[in-house]
Amino acid sequence: MYLVTVLGNLLIVLATISDFHLHMPMYFFLSNLSLADIGFTSTTVPKALRNIQTQSRVITFAGCISQICFFFVFGRQDNLLLAVMAYDHFVAICHPLHYAAMMNSQLCQLMTLGSWLISVLGSLPDTLTILRLYFCTNRKIPHFFCDLPEVLKLTCSDTLINNMVVYSVAIILAVFPLTGILLSYSQIFSSILRISSDRGKYKAFSTCVSHLLVVSLFYGTSLGDYFSSIATLSSRMCLMPQ
Numbered sequence: 013m014y015l016v017t018v019l020g021n022l023l024i025v026l027a028t029i030s031d032f033h034l035h036m037p038m039y040f041f042l043s044n045l046s047l048a049d050i051g052f053t054s055t056t057v058p059k060a061l062r063n064i065q066t067q068s069r070v071i072t073f074a075g076c077i078s079q080i081c082f083f084f085v086f087g088r089q090d091n092l093l094l095a096v097m098a099y100d101h102f103v104a105i106c107h108p109l110h111y112a113a114m115m116n117s118q119l120c121q122l123m124t125l126g127s128w129l130i131s132v133l134g135s136l137p138d139t140l141t142i143l144r145l146y147f148c149t150n151r152k153i154p155h156f157f158c159d160l161p162e163v164l165k166l167t168c169s170d171t172l173i174n175n176m177v178v179y180s181v182a183i184i185l186a187v188f189p190l191t192g193i194l195l196s197y198s199q200i201f202s203s204i205l206r207i208s209s210d211r212g213k214y215k216a217f218s219t220c221v222s223h224l225l226v227v228s229l230f231y232g233t234s235l236g237d238y239f240s241s242i243a244t245l246s247s248r249m250c251l252m253p254q
């Protein structure tokens with residue numbers, strides 16, 4: 013599954029770079045999303061596969077911090093790019109005549125670079141505030157990777173500041189893109205409903221079905237991951253002392 017994910021996403025990136033017909037905002041965003049997805053899966057899955065293979069479920073403190081950091085960078089990058097793509101669909105469907113002017117290459121570059129920058133800067137406070145914590149002994153993480161909320165439960169230090177930082181950054185960086193996606197789609201649906209012909213309705217709707225599917229998979233599995241992490245205790249990992 014890991015190889016399929018990496019190769020499939022790599023194929024999207026290579027196709028977008030090599031085919032001149034795909035040099036459009038939508039495909040640039042898609043290939044940036046593919047890059048983020050390669051990074052996102054590579055943060056956790058290879059380590060989990062190695063744990064299964066070697067039967068040693070140990071991770072160093074540095075390894076754990078890097079997992080947390082990159083998990084946030086790529087996860088938030090995914091999230092922000094999905095919002096950018098929702099905006100792209102909104103402009104294409106609700107303002108088709110102004111699409112070329114509104115989604116010019118400067119704006120596309122600004123939005124992609126901006127989302128990379130925001131996700132990198134946004135993961136710094138979370139990661140840096142863990143460095144001030146003290147972990148006493150070998151601790152077990154009830155997950156197959158270093159999930160920040162689980163790691164915070166293991167410390168002997170006071171985590172009030174960490175929790176405040178984690179929750180405020182999470183709210184800013186998750187709620188704003190999600191609100192953007194919901195607003196874009198509410199506009200898209202209301203303008204699709206105003207299209208008089210059934211064929212036009214179908215055509216407009218079919219352009220955003222795949223994106224809607226990805227958005228619901230992304231948020232659905234993120235929520236599912238949180239609920240199942242409470243239930244699964246079988247895939248524990250050990251955090252080595254500093």
Ligand SMILES: *[C@@H]1O[C@H](CO)[C@@H](O)[C@H](O)[C@H]1NC(C)=O
Nearest residue numbers: 025028040043044120121124
């Ligand atoms: C990411 O997006 C930028 C701006 O839209 C684009 O120039 C760049 O080629 C994209 N990256 C990839 C790997 O396609």
